[in-house]
Amino acid sequence: MATNLKIDYIELPASDFDAVQAFYQTVFAWTFEDYGDEYRAFSDGTLGGGFYRSKAKSSADDGAPLVIFYADNLEEVQAAVLSAGGTIVKPIFSFPGGRRFQFADPHGNELAVWTHT
Secondary structure, eight states: OOOTTSOOEEEEEESOHHHHHHHHHHHHOOEEEEOSSSEEEEEOSSOEEEEEEOSOOOOGGGTOOOEEEEOSOHHHHHHHHHHTTOEEEEEEEEETTEEEEEEEOTTOOEEEEEEEO
């Protein structure tokens, strides 16, 4: 059952569904369901979303919302991102209350991962 007025679903652009699926399965253990040539849904076990076919990219510099994951071990996730074909947009940096890094998935969508200090 959906919880009222909570973020329930996230959609991101992608032109190569197989590449983004392989990346997110490897790094975040997401599961996927194909809905034809124009859409591929994902689930992280709690939150669902999907990739729609597009050449556009989600970038914070262009004003797109920044999706931020939490991780207990930031360095481990950063290594997994690189190993799976992602690129680091902003290396690990500190901010009041924690540390984070920002990365681009194989399509070029920018996301981030943070942890407590």
